[in-house]
Amino acid sequence: MPNSKISSEHGLADAIAACRLKGAQITPLREAVLEALWFAERPLGAYELRDHLSEIADRKLSAPSVYRTLDFLCGQGVAVRIESRNAYIACKRPHCDHACILFVCNACGLSSEIENKKLERLLAADAAALGFSIDHRVLELSGSCADCRG
Amino acid sequence: MPNSKISSEHGLADAIAACRLKGAQITPLREAVLEALWFAERPLGAYELRDHLSEIADRKLSAPSVYRTLDFLCGQGVAVRIESRNAYIACKRPHCDHACILFVCNACGLSSEIENKKLERLLAADAAALGFSIDHRVLELSGSCADCRG
């Protein structure tokens, strides 16, 4: 059984490297925000993130900085906004095309992104039937994860 | 071709009647809010709704009143909150179990709720595979509707 911390850290480094390869600037702020999300065990709100980072950096981070950084990370595909919670998670799936479904546990915050190609095809078919062209998708299911159903 | 206004009005009356049958109290405020949503041609935010109703009633409606009324209507299944927009629409599908997908046009606001049983089954299967028990679902697709793709 691998050490989950180390494997996660490798994942984080990989995610950052992937952003750089795409030509994106990874600044200390961006890296710090992504790291905070990466190791959080639940979705974090923008202001929660701000408070957390402010402690670490020992200075007060501004709300716009946090939001801009989150927008950047979401744009890079390494973070995901959970619309139904006004919160953010790191996307740990490097090759994710973000055509995925997000399960979020109400009790512990565990968030699992799942791909399902069949479901994609059904959505695409429904959209086609309506003549609808999809820009953005929000598929969020909340409830209780296996561990918290007790 | 039926007159769409009249058929919509009938739908509204039916929706209200259905709520009453379930034992819910339909007050003038609740009716007014549902009517505003029903005839709006796009999703309305809570404060938008407040302003609209304030004009009609010629008195200032409070934010808590609007939110409470929206909560009530959503609880009754006759209104739906669009998480990705902080906005609300009337649900015109009387027998909807709200296991549906919502398509929202970014240009005109047209919102279509679509049922898809196959998709339901896939979601249920994914949840089962994770041992996840689903409380709430948010399936919102935004983009351009057939009319606005030009």
Next chain:
DNA sequence: CCATTGAATGCAACAATATTGCAATCGAGG
């Protein structure tokens, strides 16, 4: 008819989330 009661509403204050506009800073490339 009146009193009681619970639901619904009004309302002030506040909390949480998000954005705007502009100034200051930083860093890569000339």
Next chain:
DNA sequence: CCTCGATTGCAATATTGTTGCATTCAATGG
């Protein structure tokens, strides 16, 4: 070193949503 664009800081403000408590209203039982 200088310039330029991207990034960040920051104050102010906008938008969205909630809390707590007082008031009103309508149904119910005496």
